[in-house]
Amino acid sequence: MPLHLFPAPAPALRSVLAALGSPTAVREARTPALRSAQGPLSPELPLPVHVLERIGPNGPAPATRLTGWRFLIRDAERAVAAADTMITADGWTFSHFFEGPYIASTELALRQAETVAPRYQPRLLSIPELYMLTLWLHGDAEADAAAGELAPADLLVPLAPAPPGIAAHRPHRVADLLRVMTLRIPPGPGPLLGSPA
Structure with a gap:
């Protein structure tokens, strides 16, 4: 298998397990599928979520930061x-449950991605300016999942729903997709919307 899932920080996993074990957290979640699930629930496929800092045609090289x-x-x-989960001053903590199209798309x-060679480390990359989420296949499978810059050998796979004109589930080299995204980001102070779920 060419994917190398980096283990999530133990406190992040513990916080999700505690939330799943809490009838209040599950009952108050706005996820009907979670509330009506029969049998045990288990957290799987941990992926670090990075946010792409603002990009533009003449800006500095794009940077990412781990958000959860x-x-x-x-x-x-x-x-x-x-x-x-999210990082706080006290460490990793549960943030929220959700459902929607990004679950099946992920x-x-x-x-x-399991059929692609060479070996990659999967991450999620949020692009708030386009309200877009991608599977980021990082070329250094042994890299620290919390760190990392977009490398030329990395692939980005837009998840559905993708913005108009960007094909979902089609792998793109970083430079190619960044070029397309840069043309779509309007000038100005930044997005008013939050990151996609």
Whole structure:
């Protein structure tokens, strides 16, 4: 298998397990599939979530920053939701549960990436200016998942739903997709929307 899943920080995993074990956290989650799931739920496929800092045609090289870890929450048959964690002054903590199209899209992109050579480290990369989420296949499979810059050999796979004109589930070299994204980002102070889920 060419993917190398980096283990999530233990406190991040513990915080998700604690939330799954809390009837209050699950009941108050706005995820009907999670509330109605039968049988045990388990967090799987931990992925570091990075945010792409503002990019532009004449700006500095794009940089990323780690903002959290995402776990797909599975019942006996399939992923029914996801759980995000975030870093605080006290360490990693549970943030929220959610569901939606990015759950199935992430699973599909990971399955597709397993057939690609060479070996990659999967991450998620959020591009807030375009309200876009990609599977980032980092070429250095042994790199620290918390650090990292976009490297020329990396691949970005836009997840569905992707912005108009950008094909979902099609791998792009970093430079190629950055060129397309740069043309779509309007000038100005930055996005008013949050990162995609």
